[in-house]
Amino acid sequence: MGVASGQPFAPAAQGWSVTVSDLARFVPSTATVVGEPDNIAVVGLPANFVSSAMTETIPGTVLGRGLNIRFTPVGYAFDYGDGGKRTSSTAGAPWGAIGLAQFTPTDTSHVYTQPGTYTVTVTVTYAAEVDLGAGWIPINGTLIGPAASQQVRVVRAHTALVQGTCSERPGSPGC
Structure with a gap:
């Protein structure tokens, strides 16, 4: 997990400080990425991509103190494998879950121009918070997940x- 940025926070009552770098050894579960429909795309039509990253709480010890660390996804960098890239503040969602027909553009979709096999990658950026037993305290900076x-x-x-176009005969085969 990489550190994107970070400044220390110093709860005065605790007498210690933690930076996002101190939390880098605690790794949220590796997110997955899937393409719709069924990891197959059609040249010229949007393929929809969805990351499984979600907020995750991990118990741990930092500087000898027990705490809980909460990682919340705040950014997604999609690399579609053909030179196309997109950043998003959303993990994406399946077409059916958001009430869209297949091949409808989404915030995380991509249109391929050439057939082939491509490796799609998503890298998730997380914000971190710690709970020392008295509530969540945000940590300045972000972490980049695997x-x-x-x-x-x-x-x-x-x-x-x-028998005509889909606009003329929407019930025709292929429409």
């Missing part, structure tokens, strides 16, 4: 309509 990756197969799709 990257998660998934292979996505990108294919070309061809359709043929025999």
Whole structure:
């Protein structure tokens, strides 16, 4: 886990200070990334990507003191494997969960221009807080979690309509 930035916090009543670097050895579970639909994408259509990163609390000891550390995802860096990249403040969501039809653009989707197999990677940035037993105290700075990756197969799709366009006949095969 990398440290993106950090300044110490110093609870005066505790008489000690902790930086985000002190928390870097506590690692949230590695997030996963999946592509919709089924890690297969179609050239020219949006593929939707979703990270599984979530808020996680880990017990530990820092500077000899027991505490709980809460890591909250605050940023997602998606690398789509074809040179395309996107940062987002959201992990993304499955199309069905947000009421969208497949191949609808989302905050975390990507459109591939060439067929092939690509490795999609997401790197999650976390904010940290500690609880010394009297409530959560935010730590200045952020931590970068381990990257998660998934292979996505990108294919070309061809359709043929025999009785007009989908706008003209929305019930036709392929619409």
